[in-house]
Amino acid sequence: MAMDAIEIETLIKASLPDAQVTIEDLRGDGDHYSAYVTSVEFAGKSRVQQHQLIYSALKGRMGNELHALALQTSLPKSN
Amino acid sequence: MSDNPVFDRIQSEIDSNDVVLFMKGSPMFPQCGFSAAISHALTTLEVKFKSVDVLEDGDIRNGIKDFTNWPTIPQLYLKGEFVGGCDIIREMFEAGELQQLFKEKGIEITA
Numbered sequence: 001m002a003m004d005a006i007e008i009e010t011l012i013k014a015s016l017p018d019a020q021v022t023i024e025d026l027r028g029d030g031d032h033y034s035a036y037v038t039s040v041e042f043a044g045k046s047r048v049q050q051h052q053l054i055y056s057a058l059k060g061r062m063g064n065e066l067h068a069l070a071l072q073t074s075l076p077k078s079n
Numbered sequence: 080m081s082d083n084p085v086f087d088r089i090q091s092e093i094d095s096n097d098v099v100l101f102m103k104g105s106p107m108f109p110q111c112g113f114s115a116a117i118s119h120a121l122t123t124l125e126v127k128f129k130s131v132d133v134l135e136d137g138d139i140r141n142g143i144k145d146f147t148n149w150p151t152i153p154q155l156y157l158k159g160e161f162v163g164g165c166d167i168i169r170e171m172f173e174a175g176e177l178q179q180l181f182k183e184k185g186i187e188i189t190a
Contacts, residue, residue, distance in 0.1 A: 047167050048149075055150050063150035068113075071166050 003066050005033060008058070015057035016041050026068075027053065034070040041077050087144035097186055098128035099156040103142050106130055113165035114153045120172045125189040126181060157182050 005023040012021050012035070019039040026032040035054070042050045050073040055062050062069060081087055093099050093104070098121070106118040114143065121128050133140035133152055147154055147161050155162045157180065162176030171177040181188045 047170070048161060048163055051164070051167065052148060060150070064146065072170070 003061065008033065008035065008066070008069070011059065011061075012046060012054060012057045014030065018076075019052075020057070026070070032068040033066070035057065036072045036074075038074050038076045040076060042073055047073065052059075083142070085138045086146050088138065089143055089146050090127065092131060093156045093159050096129035097158055097184075098126055100128050100130045101133055101139070101156075102130055102153040103132070103134050105132055110134055111152075113151070117155060117165055117168050120168060120177070124178060124181065126186060126188045129157055157181070157186070 005025055008023055009021045013019050016037070017041040018041070019037050022036040024034045026034055037054060039053075041053060045053070051071050054071055054073065058066065058069075080092070100106075100114075100118060100121065102109065102111075102114035102118060104114060106122060109115035109118055118130065131139060133183065143152065143154060144150055149161070149164060151164050153168075154163070154164055155168055162177075162180070164172065168177060178188060
């Protein structure tokens with residue numbers, strides 16, 4: 001089972017409304033994605049906690065419908 | 080002790096080994112590219128680590144995800160603490176942060 005990039009982005013933004021999400025379909029098979037996410041919600045959190053925020057936004061799909069999502073998270077660059 | 084015997088087994092693994100990698104397959108014969116990448120990083124640093132093959136134990140395979148609140152495998156534990164999965168470890172390794180962390184925790188590495 002695969003997931004649309006749009007669906008991934010929508011789920012992330014539902015939990016982290018300010019998030020900037022860049023998704024790449026690594027193999028063009030709808031099953032191996034990379035996502036680069038920035039959000040102010042990541043402030044003061046460890047990388048593990050930042051990724052956990054994303055995983056919980058994906059509501060259990062990670063590791064199931066979504067086989068591979070390489071994640072990179074960071075705070076938005078200040079202006 | 081928790082109410083969950085699988086959690087107790089996981090806890091006992093990470094209590095009795097400084098560095099534990101929960102992975103698919105073994106360091107010699109990894110069964111997944113992500114597990115291979117992390118075990119290769121540890122081998123490169125010549126860190127002594129205990130590997131747990133989750134494919135050999137379905138209870139651990141499912142249990143570790145809830146235990147850590149982390150949906151994927153591999154998972155790396157250092158002195159009882161979850162350090163990260165594939166993306167985080169790779170990022171840390173490439174930035175030299177993993178090497179730093181091992182040193183801070185008193186784990187011997189050669190690189």
